[in-house]
Amino acid sequence: MTVRATKRSAGLLVFRRGGEGLEVLLGHMGGPLWAKKDAGAWTVPKGEYEADEPAWDAARREFREELGLAPPDGEAVPLGEVVQKSGKIVTAWAVEGEVDPAAIEPGTFTMQWPPRSGRIQEFPELDRVAWFGLGRAREVIITAQAAFLDRLAEHSA
Numbered sequence: 001m002t003v004r005a006t007k008r009s010a011g012l013l014v015f016r017r018g019g020e021g022l023e024v025l026l027g028h029m030g031g032p033l034w035a036k037k038d039a040g041a042w043t044v045p046k047g048e049y050e051a052d053e054p055a056w057d058a059a060r061r062e063f064r065e066e067l068g069l070a071p072p073d074g075e076a077v078p079l080g081e082v083v084q085k086s087g088k089i090v091t092a093w094a095v096e097g098e099v100d101p102a103a104i105e106p107g108t109f110t111m112q113w114p115p116r117s118g119r120i121q122e123f124p125e126l127d128r129v130a131w132f133g134l135g136r137a138r139e140v141i142i143t144a145q146a147a148f149l150d151r152l153a154e155h156s157a
Helices: 055-067 134-140 143-156
Strands: 009-018 019-029 046-048 074-085 088-094 108-111 120-124 126-133
Touching: 009 055, 009 126, 009 143, 019 134, 019 143, 046 055, 046 088, 055 088, 055 126, 088 143, 120 126, 126 134, 134 143
Parallel strands: 009 088
Antiparallel strands: 009 019, 009 046, 019 126, 074 088, 108 120
16 A cells, blocks of 8 residues: 655735735636636645745745745744645745735746647746735635635634
8 A cells, every 4th residue: 555645735825904904815826727717716825845844934935936026024823724625734824914916926837738738838836816805815715725814814803
């Protein structure tokens, strides 16, 4: 029997306080599989890391890789872990800060597209980022990650 290691990701949920309350910065997953999807296609900027890298360091590194911007320096609020449908464990921190969505320079990945075509194409990790109020964020974020929004709201109450 082969034992597969559980994949782990770490990320930063950047938030700000607006006239309508808390807003969070989410990224829309890039690539052709997500291009026409909205609900469930937005995520905390995050990425995988190896067991020998501290999750906090990975979260900051992945923010820089995914958005091409330095992560905000605000106080880190631990939001804990969630387990996504795929079994991946995601750890996140909330950090208050300001990010201009127009300033992102997303990292990229390659995949064969169209399937079985033999053509390798490059796509952005996140094809866009946007600020959302918590209600709208709950409608579009990956289902398991909605717990991060609830934990942020509890912390900020």
